[in-house]
Amino acid sequence: MKDSKQLIRPIVASRLLLMATLAGPVFEWNSVGAAILPGQTVQGAITATNASDQWTFTANPGNSIIVRVGAVAASGFSPKIQLLSPASALLGSSSGAVAAEVTAGATNGGTFTVVVSAGSSGQTGAYRLSLAQTGSPVMVSPGYQGGPMTNGVMNLGTILTGGLEAWTFAATNGDNLVVRMGRITDTNTFSPLLRLYDPSGALLGTGYYGGVAVEVATRATNSGTFLVVAADGNGVLSGSGDYRLTLAKTGDPVVVSPGQQGGPITNGVMNLGTILTGGLELWTFTATAGEAVIVRMGQITDTNGFSSLLRLYDPSGALLGTGYYGGVAVEVATRATNSGTFLVVAGDGNGVLSGSGEYRLTLAKTGDPVVVSPGQQGGPITNGVMNLGTILTGGLELWTFTATAGEAVIVRMGQITDTNSFSSLLRLYDPNGALLGTGYYGGVAVEVATRATNSGTFLVVAGDGNGVLSGSGDYRLTLAMTGSGLGIPAGDDGGPLAAGINPSGVITTGDMDVYAFTTCEGEVVSLRLDKLTDNGGFTPWLRLYGPYGALLASAAGTATPEATLIATNSGTYIVIVSDGNGVLSGTGTYLLTSNGLSGGMKLCTPAIAGANLNMSGIGGPSDALFILYSTTNVAAPAASWAPVLTNSFDQFGIFNYSGLVDPGQQRQYFRFLVP
Secondary structure, eight states, X not given: OOOHHHHTSOOOSSOOEEOOSSSSOOEEEOSSSEEOOTTOEEEEEEOSTTEEEEEEEEEOTTOEEEEEEEESSSSSOOEEEEEEOTTOOEEEXXXXXXXXXXXXXXXXXXXXXXXXXXSSTTOOEEEEEEEEETTXXXXXXXXXXXXXXXXXXXXXXXXXXXXXXXXEEEEOTTOEEEEEEEESSOBSSOOEEEEEEOTTSOEEEEEOOSSSEEEEEEEOSSOEEEEEEEEEOSTTSOOBEEEEEEEEESSSOOOOOTTOOOEEOOTTOEEEEEEOTTOOEEEEEEEOTTOEEEEEEEESSOBSSOOEEEEEEOTTXXXXXXXXXXXXXXXXXXXXXXXXXXXXXXXXXXXXXXXXEEEEEEEEESSSOOOOOTTOOOEEOOTTOEEEEEEOTTOOEEEEEEEOTTOEEEEEEEESSOBSSOOEEEEEEOTTSOEEEEEOOSSSEEEEEEXXXXXXXXXXXXXXOSTTSOOBEEEEEEXXXXXXXXXXXXXXXXXXXXXXXXXXXXXXXXXXXXXXXEEOTTOEEEEEEEEEEEEESOOEEEEEEOTTSOEEEEEESSSSOEEEEEOSSOEEEEEEEEEOSTTSOOEEEEEEEESSOBOSOEEOOOEEETTEEEEEEESOOTTOEEEEEEESOTTSOGXXXXXXXXXXXXXTSOEEEEEEOOTTOOOOEEEEEOO
16 A cells, blocks of 8 residues: 555546545545636535545745635535645645635745645535735636735725635835735624735735734835735634725835825825725825924824824835824924935824724925915914914924024914813924924923024924824914014004104013114113013013124013113114013013114214224115215205215115225215115
């Protein structure tokens, strides 16, 4: 008698009865070497007791193989499956109440055999057999799903008992990969099971949480065709149902499924999206190395514990950050280290990935113009002007201004209304993408005060800053800076001082009142701030800045802060009145008193040094043209005064003039005009 190995070798014949040398059932081969292809699901039937069917396929060394069998109907048939190598070695055997599976790796190439039989003596019944295999094209059986996947597209599939559905995509070494699968319908406790294999046949990851959705996230270490195998993963493999399957990867364009959201996002624009169980939505933007990037996502609606999950990938495929706080809103803030297309992946991040809901997604970055969404606020801000805005969960509002190196810059934000513990968060970025400061005190008002180290467009990002970023509300935002004219509208507090007039004003949360005056080097400057009323913790704060951005005085902590000094430079000075309690929350009214200071253009007192006459003018428009006139007779008509200099003010509104002194001339008069 032949040995047992010879007895179970596949036979290509019409029918043959085989007897095992060991005690056990007698098996009868019913099929005659029928072929099954990778990705296919086929059906067969064990019609005689103790019979078996055999199916064959070819594989190469290194291929990973999964074969699964399941009973077609609830007939009490418990299938058994065996996998044989080309040398008839048993690679694996499994049986189950309704389904069974064998996984193996091919160590040699050739024809492999799958033997299907009853797991218990005397049983018969119909079965479903599926094959998933790396290294070969996927052939999808009619009525089943699978095959090539596209980046960003949500695919729909159906798992039947004993079924596997195989999907493929191409990736390049270094690409980051996220594959997610989620249950839509459920029969017999369908629990999604997801496996991802690389082109070499290595298993990169298995997604199995015993719930309604699973995910595999990894990074490709080689290039080629990757295999995704979707199946049921409950303990006895009995479940069946419909599912969603989504691929997110770097290195490919994003394609948006009908009815879903994603694709390019614009700086400052709030985007709306919807996460379904098993779904991911992909968004992209371009950035340049050095630019600051902030992406925020916030929940709008919630089903089954939807928890915002946000991932940001750079053009090389590197994961720059994951926003996951287990709450309603998340954020990734970073700085680009390379240039190209960045990928944002939005999804649910609760423990079992079961949540679904609508969300907001906002991009804030330097280096691009700011676009304001309809109904939102943002865009250019003017020195001294108070701006109003609204933060929604998942939202950021972006504001911009231009400044020159050396100028002092102060930005303040304060809460007006509060939902879900809205806490003001303020960030200021320079034109190169560097973060100059973050205002966050965990309270109602914040401020960033700094000095510009370069010139260009600066970005202000306003948002909520409570621990889980869940807050929303209205706010005020105010900019104060040197070197720039004040654009304060009529009727608002602030603006140029007028000689003999001491202005009064109102400070509200997030407010700063900015005043300006011009003075010449050597003149005395005296300022006093009186608190008139206190509407809640108001601590008057007086700050004085020089023409070139230096902080000359800062006084607070009393009801009447004061500052007195001698001007060391000629030019335009600014005075900032605000609240200075520890959390900047105070409100109240004040009176600002000075020693006759005023704004406007002025000629400073000329000075003679040797044979030279030196003089300067202040308070002119930045870079505007002016004409300096002179005469020896102050009563002469203006048209007869002779022009001695035609030039432009510098960026600070100042000009300097030097000319020779005529020793024989007893007096000379000057004036300057802006044409």
